[in-house]
Amino acid sequence: MNRVAKLIFWAAVLLFWVSVVFMICEHWERARTHHNKLFDYASPIISEAERQDKILFEETRNTSPRPPAEIEAKYPVPEALENTSQAGLQALAEQWEGLILHCDMEGGILNRYGASHPEMTVQLARKANEVPHLSQMTDREHPEYGADVLSRFHLAVDEWRHPKPPQPHVYGSLGPYIDYVIPLPDFPDAGFRFMFHPFQKPGMASPEVFVILIPWRWRAFVGGYRPDYYETDAYPQYPKSEFWTNSRGFRDEEVTVPKPPGVYRIVCIGGSTTVEGPRNDLTYPKILQQLLRDHFNTNAIEVINCGVDGGSIRGQVFQYDECLALEPDLVIHYNYVNDTGDLMNSVLKKTVLRSEWRKNILDVLVKSQFLTRRLRRLWSPMMPTKTNYREEIEAMLMPSLKELCERTQARGARFALSSFAYPDIASLPEKEKYWFRNIFAIPLAIQMQLDDYILSADAFNEAARAFCEREGAYYIPVSEGIKGGANIFTDTCHMHMSGIQQKARIMFECLKEKIARHRAEKEQ
Template sequence: QKRPWPMVNGQNDGFAEFLLDEEQRARYRGRGKSTAKLTPLSPEDEMAARIPFFFSSEAPERYIFANVFGLHIFRLRGDGALTKSYSVDAYDGSAVLADYAGADVGRRILDALSEGISWNGNVSFLPGADSENPASFGYCLATDGNTEDAQDLWIFFRNEEKTAHVPAESLWELPFTTYKKHATRRARVGVLGLAEEYYINNHGFRDWDVILPKPRGVFRIACVGASTTEEGVTNDLTYPAILEALLNQRLEDNSVDVINCGISGMNSMKHRMRFPDYMMLEPDLLVVYIAANDICHQLLPRWISQADAQQKRLRRSRFITHYMNRFLLPSDGEMREAIARHSMSHLRYIIREAEKRDVKTALCSFAAPNPALLSRGECAYYDYLTMQEWGGKWVTFGGYLRILDMYNEALKRLCAEENALYIPVAEQLQGGAFYFGDICHLRNPGIQRKAEIIADALETQIGSVSREDHPPTE
């Protein structure tokens, strides 16, 4: 690891030769994937899969659902009155459909209701004004039970305030939540400064297109995470793609699909909201790798804003901020309780709901640079990054690592409680600037090493399961 600092990686620097060999990659690509474009998942099918999740959720999660997916959600009465909302703050129940959908659309929907609409289960779709938009399902009418019960009718449609600002040329459908299906980008500069090539598949993930129904004999893994799952200079050089190649190489076939479900900016709460989307992929196993966004963009802002008067006074001292950082944050007990309440509760939901569908879950501990392996300059660099880009100016790199240790402890404890597989990525991905470009994103050698650690943890289990429960195709 004696290299110039700051380090500069080439596009493919640090990968094993076989990972750069196109013939080898094609040989070990899962047979449940297609390099040719397949029909993209329709917005109607996508929304229909999410509706049961909405109705099974409590009120707080329903508000989050509306916000995450950029939706207006109202209870609709037959005369057009909107009696309840999960998308409008402090809604008083006085609006009518025309107020939010427009007079023409409101009249058309009410006419369709009076004349009788065609139901598919408990949902029905009516086209919207932007019917040419491939991401729009128009207007979704849904009930949580009897389609004849006019008091139980809900309407879902796009909240233009949430979606209108997305540029037409963007990869995003909804920023930091969903990508446009079959979007492509070349020379997209990633967080570590490398030019990345993106292809978004038929389900809106950075991977090759997914074949559904899943072919017989395929064991399918969905890798759930954020930018630390999504990252890589090409789709074939992300950790999920490398994991797929490693597993199939070791099993000497191509019966394992590993789908990269990483989306930049995602956190545990958003993953809970997107759980139905993951299930549509027909996975046998979820592999979850998250922490940084929960800690830095959910927990830390809350803790910093809740600082007491003494902590605010202590912030004025650079010495205290750098060398006594723990005194600027809540107690360890309070932080552990918040991690359990805000992060582990969402992961527990995912584990339990996946289990109901005979899908197993593996949680990975989250890796970070090891201070013992860093030079003084490298420590200062990670400290600077933490305070400028991740933790805020009152949280140091050491403070982040202390919270991350608590988060990883909570992950391990949750796996023990829920009988889920725990994969010790943090414990085994030990390194400094050779592996880590910042406090969480990996350079090419780190991406490959993470894939190897996860492959080691899964190889025996997948080998036995895929042969017993997923016999090869004749």
């Protein structure tokens, strides 16, 4: 009996000290990789990349294409609300085709000024007439949305009262607006942008807050953009940015259809990593267009940006007719990240989450930064493998890519599929690695690490190369050619201008000879 008691005692002592050591290691890991400490390291790198983005934006602004003046005039300039009469406020609402709410400092609605068109805005104004508070403007079935809007309202007031010096953009930074779906009788998927403008007139006892609501950029969320739309501060990761669409709802100049004789037209499809850039001409499709025009010494080459923020590989199938209507000679696909949430969750459910008890244990263990980061080699066997991801990619994504490729080739055009780039964490300094690991945020069934996402991206890139060999498509090695960290990437997939330019250059080098042969074939 004494022997059993001693064994229990020493086992308890061992367990106690193992727990103490683990807690010390966990505390040490969390302290050394705390967001603020890593931000102090990454901030100078991000600031320099943003400075270069701003320089390029300013240097090219005078020679860049501009949207039609009547489209640009529709986007609100909040400062115009100051010292404006009630008639002037109504006129601004008409010009902006939106709704202006005059609010007290708690979000109570004092006055409303709504445009007489379009009908979606008219119905929004009717809704505003029925509610006394800003927080009630969103979907009634989701009061948390109204609470979110109100928190942004108060944040805007706080920032106005206590201005802070500009900070480098980090993942999750808030822009000067917030977008929400507001279901309306005839527009169940109507979406609007809330813009907040606190100010205080000379002699006023207290500040005023105007909230401007305008239709957002999407026709339906991630379902394509509204035509003839313009906005500023479109992308928080750039110090300055502009975004506008043509009459077809693409972030590009007007496209002539039928295609003029002799024009070689390239259409670029994908999500935000295709459409991104601080201005329409500073996106990878337009940079690629200029590289090709210079190389072939002709303006008869067009590269059209048909990317849509949030667009997925599977969703592209349902919007592809709009792209094919442009009569492309070549289609370039660059996307993966917007499918990873569903894909990685599906893999998790088929592997590590097959049983409830295993899920519960993993749900606790993955919250340990020490285990998941410092003991990665011990941890990896418990998580999905590249083979698991590859199998799911073949089942979930490749059928959609095959359909896109076949529909393209059926029109006599070529199809190109690019590998998907991510920060090169293997070669980065340790603090920069953890910076990217900290800002990785894809909602999943259990908490996963950036390393797991990169493993899935590698599986996609391998599958993409095999797909091109199998289907007679062009493979573009973008991921293989872009190496860097916070100087290139604004987060785990989006890029500063230096990265966007590299992406365009890699595509140019890969495609120029193929395009030369294809153009020659078409001229015969």
